[in-house]
Amino acid sequence: MSTPAPRRPDVLVVGAGGSGAVLAARLSEDPGCEVLLAEAGPVPRALSDFPGGLLDARLVPGAQPGNAAVRTFPALLAPGLPYAAARGRFLGGSTTVNGGYFIRARRADFDRWSVHGDLWSYDRVLPLMRALETDLDFGATALHGGDGPVPVRRTDPGHPAAAAFQAAARSLGHPDDPDKNAQAAPGSGPVPSNTVDGRRINTGIAYLLGEAARRPNLTVLGDCVVRSVVIRRGRATGAVLDHGGRRTVLDAGEVVLCAGSLSSPHLLHLSGVGPTDDLARHGVPVVHDLPAVGAALSDHPQVTVEWAPRRPLPPPSGSWLGGALHLSSTGGAAAGDLEILQSLVPIMGLVGGEPAAPGAPLPLLVSALAPRASGTLRTVSADPDVPPRITYGYLETAADRRRMREAVRAAAAIVAADAFGEVSGGLVDPPPGPLDDDDLLDAWILARLGTSQHTCGTVPMGAAVDGHGRVHGLTGLRVADTSVLPDAPLRGPAATAVLIGEVIAGAVRAGG
Numbered sequence: 306m307s308t309p310a311p312r313r314p315d316v317l318v319v320g321a322g323g324s325g326a327v328l329a330a331r332l333s334e335d336p337g338c339e340v341l342l343a344e345a346g347p348v349p350r351a352l353s354d355f356p357g358g359l360l361d362a363r364l365v366p367g368a369q370p371g372n373a374a375v376r377t378f379p380a381l382l383a384p385g386l387p388y389a390a391a392r393g394r395f396l397g398g399s400t401t402v403n404g405g406y407f408i409r410a411r412r413a414d415f416d417r418w419s420v421h422g423d424l425w426s427y428d429r430v431l432p433l434m435r436a437l438e439t440d441l442d443f444g445a446t447a448l449h450g451g452d453g454p455v456p457v458r459r460t461d462p463g464h465p466a467a468a469a470f471q472a473a474a475r476s477l478g479h480p481d482d483p484d485k486n487a488q489a490a491p492g493s494g495p496v497p498s499n500t501v502d503g504r505r506i507n508t509g510i511a512y513l514l515g516e517a518a519r520r521p522n523l524t525v526l527g528d529c530v531v532r533s534v535v536i537r538r539g540r541a542t543g544a545v546l547d548h549g550g551r552r553t554v555l556d557a558g559e560v561v562l563c564a565g566s567l568s569s570p571h572l573l574h575l576s577g578v579g580p581t582d583d584l585a586r587h588g589v590p591v592v593h594d595l596p597a598v599g600a601a602l603s604d605h606p607q608v609t610v611e612w613a614p615r616r617p618l619p620p621p622s623g624s625w626l627g628g629a630l631h632l633s634s635t636g637g638a639a640a641g642d643l644e645i646l647q648s649l650v651p652i653m654g655l656v657g658g659e660p661a662a663p664g665a666p667l668p669l670l671v672s673a674l675a676p677r678a679s680g681t682l683r684t685v686s687a688d689p690d691v692p693p694r695i696t697y698g699y700l701e702t703a704a705d706r707r708r709m710r711e712a713v714r715a716a717a718a719i720v721a722a723d724a725f726g727e728v729s730g731g732l733v734d735p736p737p738g739p740l741d742d743d744d745l746l747d748a749w750i751l752a753r754l755g756t757s758q759h760t761c762g763t764v765p766m767g768a769a770v771d772g773h774g775r776v777h778g779l780t781g782l783r784v785a786d787t788s789v790l791p792d793a794p795l796r797g798p799a800a801t802a803v804l805i806g807e808v809i810a811g812a813v814r815a816g817g
Contacts, residue, residue, distance in 0.1 A: 316813065317544055317557035318530045321348065322398015323508050323799060324435070325563030325785040327437070327806025330454075332813060333523035343512075343546060344452070345564075346374065346394035348527025352514060355816060357729035359401050362624045363502035363650060363660035367402035367758065370656065371649075375402050378567050380695035382606070382754050390695065392565055396527065397507030400567065403799060405500040407457055407623060409434055409486045410801045411640040417676065418791060422772020424808055427659035433448040433807045434800075440486075441501065448487055454511040455803060457486070459495035460626045466618055466667065466728050467627035469497070470647050472600040472720035474630050476814045481629065485690075485796075491631035491641025499799075503623045508803060532689050534560050534576040534782060536592045543780035556645070559781045561774070561809070566788045571693045571764040573784075574684035577777065588687040593778055597768035599693070600708035602680030603793040605644075605757040606673055606699040606709060608750050608798070609652060610716040611666035613730040621663040631796075632715060633642040634708045637675060640795050643712040645719065647672040670715045671759045673708040676778045676792035677692075682763050698755060700747075709750050712741060742756065759798050764788035773812040785809035 319343035330340040346716055349355050358595030359366055359374055366372045374395040382388045393399035415427040423429060435450035441458045445451025462468060474493030475481065492634035499506050517523055529548040534541050536551050537675045543556040562569040573579055577592030579599060582592050621627075634643050648655065651665035678697035686692060700706050716739055719725055720732045733751075739745040764784045768791075774783035785805055787798050 313556045314339045315558040318562045319562045320564035323400045323802030324806035326508040326512045328810045331810035333520045341769045343529040345530045348396045355449045365404045368655040369658045382697045383699045397509035398427045399509040405498040406797045407497045407499040407800045410683040413640045415795040420801040421766035456501045469725045469728045472630045473719045476724045479517040493630040496626045496629045536571045540780045561783045566760040566763050569788045573598050587713045599682035601678040603762035604760045606759045607755045608753045610669045611733040612720045615730040625650040630797035634711050642675045644672045645716045671716045674795050678762045759793045761787040761790040761793040765791040773817045
């Protein structure tokens with residue numbers, strides 16, 4: 306992995322995150338393919354150069370205000386409800402600052418996506434899901450990989466709070482779900498995680514700091530901001546870069562945007578690719594009319610239910626995550642469209658960057674995972690430093706609100722179960738009143754609304770790109786990150802982001 310001055314690559318990959326690090330590493334396995342990977346944040350050359358707080362799996366750097374490895378985007382979750390959406394700006398992208406949750410998408414997700422190309426059928430992607438992982442619990446099987454770059458370890462079920470959570474779920478009739486990366490009925494079980502012995506293994510570490518680092522045909526540039534893609538006569542020919550205090554136009558044989566579901570559509574807009582009227586209104590010269598770019602945004606709303614420990618509990622030794630319960634809402638997906646994710650670290654610890662906060666309540670992170678596109682991303686200035694206008698459109702429909710009420714009540718039922726009383730002194734928030742009244746509970750949810758940070762669908766397959774990530778109507782330009790998923794999967798998309806890198810790398814190498 307060399308770092309000389311940029312030279313013309315065969316493929317320019319923009320963004321070294323969950324998909325980009327994967328794509329660049331896989332493409333560079335071909336010694337005849339010159340790959341340049343441009344990352345806007347820092348790029349350490351060795352594991353020892355990573356700040357400890359970015360490796361500690363008991364922490365969630367993206368939850369810490371002001372963390373240097375995080376870029377925030379102003380957004381509206383609902384009318385009048387501002388939010389700062391966090392994304393990683395460091396080698397590994399958001400896999401460096403997220404929670405280490407590494408659950409595969411469900412078969413139902415692939416069934417929806419595969420209408421845009423059979424590359425995305427479950428049977429086609431299963432070998433790639435196996436190849437990208439080393440499953441440290443199940444080993445190499447028909448479902449799991451034994452020698453891939455990403456280590457997968459399930460969270461410790463022996464922590465007292467995790468054990469009580471599992472017992473409570475079982476007592477309420479929820480099935481055990483010991484392997485959430487299989488396709489069994491949804492239930493309660495440990496969380497597959499790309500963390501080992503308390504260390505978060507992001508995609509930069511997994512894919513780029515080993516063998517790939519020694520490849521002379523792979524150049525990784527850190528602190529390299531791509532301002533726009535250069536498009537001439539319907540073909541992407543390179544990009545405008547800010548690197549080393551200079552602005553450079555770099556020629557490339559092909560450009561692949563892996564900057565994430567917020568930055569990739571913004572980059573397309575700034576390059577003149579998007580809805581003509583919107584771009585022209587804001588002074589962006591239009592190169593190619595593609596209205597679907599930024600026209601939709603899919604994510605999962607989230608709120609926090611808190612409970613008081615009955616006695617002091619030990620801090621987690623490996624991951625901040627405990628167990629997870631997946632269940633189906635009324636009329637919802639059989640694969641489970643509600644999630645209750647247990648945190649073994651109080652919210653004030655996650656925000657403050659500490660694995661413990663004695664005396665503080667512990668949270669259950671409650672999300673509705675229905676695959677629904679409700680938001681938009683609009684570019685409002687030709688200036689790349691002006692962020693896009695992002696709206697999530699949460700809780701707009703009666704069904705949205707019902708799902709969230711059901712999820713909160715399911716979490717409250719866990720806390721109220723006798724088995725959970727082994728560790729819990731009871732529910733702290735919400736108080737009893739809202740749990741018994743739909744209108745009050747809707748108001749409580751809205752006042753505490755957040756997001757799971759699972760954004761997808763801003764450059765969707767079908768409407769904006771094909772199943773190989775190729776941008777409709779242009780040549781030499783692809784998108785390969787969660788932007789291309791038409792909607793967010795029924796589980797968090799970190800593992801799917803890695804899969805996207807694998808799928809698109811295979812398509813590029815095959816000439817597709």
